[in-house]
Amino acid sequence: MNYSPSPSRYDAMVYRRCGVSGLKLPAISLGLWHNFGEDANHETKRAICREAFDCGITHFDLANNYGPPPGSAEEAFGEILKTDLKGYRNEIVISSKAGYGMWPGPYGEWGSRKYIISSCEDSLRRMGVDYVDIFYSHRFDPETPFEETMGALDSLVRQGKALYVGISSYNSDRTREAARILGEMGTPLLIHQPSYNMLNRWVERDGLKETLAELGVGSIAFTPLAQGMLTGKYLKGIPEGSRATQGKSLRPSMLNEKAIAHLNKLNEIAQARGQTLAQMAIAWVLRDEGITSALIGASRPEQVTDCVGAVANLEFSEDELKLIDDYAREEDINLWARSSDS
Template identity: 65%
Template sequence: MSYMASSERYGEMKYNRVGNSGLLLPAISLGLWHNFGGVDTYENGRAMLRRAFDLGITHFDLANNYGPPPGSAEEMFGKMLKTDFLPYRDEMVISTKAGYRMWDGPYGEWGSRKYLISSLDQSLKRMGLDYVDIFYSHRPDPHTPLEETMGALDQIVRQGKALYVGISSYDAEQTAKAIEILNDLGTPLLIHQPSYSMFNRWVEDGFLDVLTNSGVGSIAFCPLEQGLLTNKYLSGIPSDSRAAKENTYLSEERITFDVIRRVKQLNELAVERGQNLAQMALAWVLREGRITSALIGASKVSQIEDNVAALNNLDFTSEELAKIEQILKK
């Protein structure tokens, strides 16, 4: 059955301006890091993308190495664009990245001009696109001059392969320098994608000030700490969770008794607010308006619906914020 987007898709979603630019992003964006690769069920991924768009999620975040295997998330997304979303392409913000290892040899990762431009060319082919809306340098490269990496981003925009550029996981000093270089080149930095959650607050130590003072937007990845800030771990570690799998950031060793105690206390506060823990965690990330969008992942449609419902209550009382701080500092 052919897909026809909901006529009410823009009724409930909140859209935020990205820094000083003219671009708006949904407060909740969907990342295709997991569950959209070649090892995953195509129809489930397709159902999630359809429902996300119907709920007003217009921004879909990818990278060259997303899968597994690397590249397969872009390939799957490209198929879905062709079958379902081609009429809506101009209503979507599609982003991809390059920085991590993608192919063998000395030109298959990091931040050289050679790698970034070659990788984006491959990404465009996989997705069947002429351009992406945002192209990111996925991580800083300690071996390549920042001027070369930012120069490649500028060249990509001038070639018409991306409308805007971003960076991810750069620290405050690296970000300030990248902003300066790109401004001089005439291609301003649109957005930074840092990790940020209740349990990971490094961006609050001056980093967000750099973005705000320079008119650069931000999109937080892992706002739910890969599922830790959800109801999933309240009763132990489920066998199908990321923590139960090998080679994941969220390992069993990180889920200590003390961490679970804090998660349970946060969950109690969320219930008092009329939310579940995931909804409160997303609202907390968005609470001050300094984060443009929270980037979620999902393995099923109901998770997307649940996360978008966080937007129904983004306000915190001073007492609630103080209680959260008390829980996190214990």
């Protein structure tokens, strides 16, 4: 059956300007990090993307290594672009990244010009598109000159392979340097993608939010739900088949008895706000407009629908924020601390 997007898809979503650029992003974006590899059902992937687009999510975030195996998420999304989303490319923002391991040998990861440009070309081929809207340096490379990495991003824009460029998991000082170098080249830094949620607040300790505001750079927070901890999934413990049992990116040790008790307290706060725990967690990330967009993942279309409901209430009272701080005790879950120098 042919897919026709909802005619009311733009009615409820909130769109925020990305820094000082002319580009607006939906307050909630869809990331294809998990659940879009070869180990996931393709019909489910299609349903997730259709539901996202119907809900006004216009931004689909990928990277060269998303899968498993690496590259398979981009291939899957490329198929969805050819089928369900055919004819809607101008309404969609596609982002991809390069930084993590993709192929053997000395040129298969990090931030060299050879790797970044080769990787972008591979990403375009896998998705079947002429350009991506945003291309990121996925992580800081301590052994490659900064000018080389930023110069590669600049070249991609000048070659028409990317419209904008971004960085991910760079700390505040590195972000300033990246913005300076790119600015001198004539390609502004559009966006930064850090990990950020109630239980992982390194961007606040680092001063990154203030730095981005000062530089006029947008932001999109990944893991706003703390790898699923800030959903209703773990309120009664660790269910069989959940991410915490799959050896992926959420250790069972993070979900000890005390942590689960705190999650239940947070859930009570969310209920008093008329929200699910996931909705409140996303709204918290988006509070005060310090973050442009929250990047969610989904294994079912219903999860997208639930997350999008967060935009109905993005305001918090001082009492609510204090209560959240009492129970959202920061755990050691910043899996990207080393690459962000945080």
